[in-house]
Amino acid sequence: MGFARTCSVALVGVEGVVVEVQADLEPGVAAFTLVGLPDKSLTESKDRVRAAVVNSGAEWPQKKLTVGLSPASVPKAGSGFDLAVACAVLGACERIDPRVLSDIVMIGELGLDGRVRPVRGILPAVLAAAEAGYEQVVVPECAAAEASLVPGVSVLGVRTLRQLIAVLADEPVPDEEPDEGRPDPLMAGLRMPGTGAATGMNTAGAAQHDLGHDLADVVGQSAARTAVEVAAAGGHHLFLEGPPGAGKTMLAERLPAILPKLAREESLEVTAVHSIAGLLPAGKPLVDVAPYCAPHHSATMQALVGGGQGIARPGAVSLAHRGVLFLDETPEFSSQTLDALRQPLEAGHVVIARSAGVVRFPAKFLMVLAANPCPCGRFSRTDDLCECPPASIRRYQARLSGPLLDRVDLRVEVDRVTRSELTQRGARGESTATVTDRVRSARERAAARLLGTPWRTNSEMPGRELRSRWHAAPGAMDEAERCLERGVLTARGLDRVLRVAWTIADLVGHDRPDAMDVNLALQLRTGVPRGVPMTIGALT
Secondary structure: OEEEEEEEEEEEOOEEEEEEEEEEEEOOOOEEEEEOOEOHHHHOHHHHHHHHHHHOOOOOOOOEEEEEEEOOOOOEOOOOOHHHHHHHHHHHOOOOOHHHHOOEEEOOEEOOOOEEEOOOOHHHHHHHHHHOOOOEEEEEHHHHHHHOOOOOOEEEEEOEHHHHHHHHOOOOOOOOOOOOOOOOHHHOOOOOOOOOOOOOEEOOHHHHHHHOOOHHHOOOOHHHHHHHHHHHHHOOOEEEEOOOOOOHHHHHHHHHHHOOOOOHHHHHHHHHHHHHHOOOOOOOOOOOOOOEEOOOOOOOHHHHHEEOOOOOEEOHHHHOOOOEEEEOOHHHOOHHHHHOOHHHHHHOEEEEEEOOEEEEEEOOOEEEEEEOOOOOOOOOOOOOOOOOOHHHHHHHHOOOOHHHHHOOOEEEEOOOOOHHHHHOOOOOOOOHHHHHHHHHHHHHHHHHHOOOOOOOOHHHOOHHHHHHOOOOOOOOOHHHHHHHHOOOOOHHHHHHHHHHHHHHHHHHOOOOOOHHHHHHHHHHHHOOOOOOOOOHHHHO
C-alpha cells in the first residue's frame, strides 16, 4: 500500500482554505476515485491528471487509487487542484519521495500534454497558504510574479509537470521552451464570459492620463470640476446631472487619474479581486492604481453586485474596489439593481448567499452617477427647449430612489457648454497634474488627522465621531443645521455635509472647516447657491 499527501487551496470568494490532497494506493482492480465534495470541473481532473502523468514520461499506477480532498465538508471548485492531485499520486507510487510533498502547496491546472496552465485567484490562494503557515508554493510559471507578491513565501514557477517531477526528485530539470511568435497558449481561457471581463472594466486606472485624458480638456464646468476634485480628495460619491454632451462622461473618465496611487495593502486587495475575475493586465501582476469600472445600463444585478451559478463571482462593485464605479445613464438601470447598491455603499463590502455557500467581496468604491434631467435631455430651469410632459419628467427622475441619492455626498448640475467657452482660445482649466497635487496634499492632511483610527479618508468617518472628536469652527454649522430643521437635509445628509466640509478644509489648508467651507459643501449637496466661490483655488 502507498500513501502520499500534499496541499492545495480552495477559494470561496477572495478567502482561501488550505486543502490537503491525499492519495492512497491499494491492491485491486485499477480504478480512480476522487472524494471530498468536488464539483464537475474538479471531477473531470481524473482524466486530465492521468493523461498529463503518462505524457510526462511517468508510469500510471495500475491499482485501486483513491484521492481525498480534506476537509471534505468544504466545497471544491475549479481545475486548480490538478497539480496537487498529480503529485500526490506520483508520491503514492514512490516516483516522488512523499516526505518532500507534505509541506508544499500546489496550484495549477494540467493540460493533457503535461503543461501547467494558470488559474484564476493565484494571489488570494497564496495569501491563504501563507496565513496557514506554509512557506513553499508551486504555481504555473506565468503566474509566479503574481504569487511572489506575498512576502515570506518561496515560489517555484513551473511550465510543465515534467519539470516539477525533476525538481522534486532531485533530477536534471529539462528545458521547456515556450512557443515563439504567437501569444502564449497557456494564458488562453482566463477571460471567459460572465467573469467580469464585460463589465466596462479598465484595469489601467490612472494610466488613462497617459492616453491623453487630462482635466484641462474639459471646457467650463467649474462647479463640476470642483466636485470631482472634492470627491477624489475625500472619497465622496458624486452625482452629475445635465444635458447630453455637457461633459459628464469626460469628467468621470478623468477622475481615476487624480486619485492617489494605492498603498501596498490596498493594491493586494484589488489585485486579489481582479485575479479571481481573470482581469489582471498581462505583464503587471500588481494593480497599484485606482481601477475604473463603467458597466452598461443593461447590466443585471448579478453583474453589478456579484453572483452567478455555483460559487458567486465578483461584480462591478467589487471590481471597482478602491477605485471608481461610473454608472452612466443611471435612470436607465433597473430600480432593483440600483437599490442593491445601498448596502455596499454603507458597509464597504457585499455578502452574497448562494446554495453553494456564502461569499464576501470587498466593495469600497467611489460611485459616480450621471443622468440627463429628462428623457429628451433638454430640461432646464433657464430655457424651454424640453418637450417632455411634466409627468414624464417626474417618472424619469423618480427612478433614482431617495435613499440611494441620500448616500451621495455631491450633487452637481452640469450646464450646457456655451459657444464662447467652446471657442475661447488660450485659457484652459487646471490640468490633471495640478489637481492631483492638491488631492494628494489633502489626503495627507486627513491621514495625519486620522492617525491611530481605522479610517483613512473623510468619507469613512462615522457621524458620531465627527460630532464628538473633530469640531468645525464656532458657528460654521449654523446654516447646515437650519437646513436640517427645514427638512432640506436628513440626519445622514448633515453628517455628509460635515464630511465634505472637512475635505474642502483639507484642500484649502484650513485646520478645521469654517463657515465658507460648510456653505460650499451645502451648495455642492443641495445645488442652492450660497454666495461662495465654486473653485478651490479661489478659497486658498
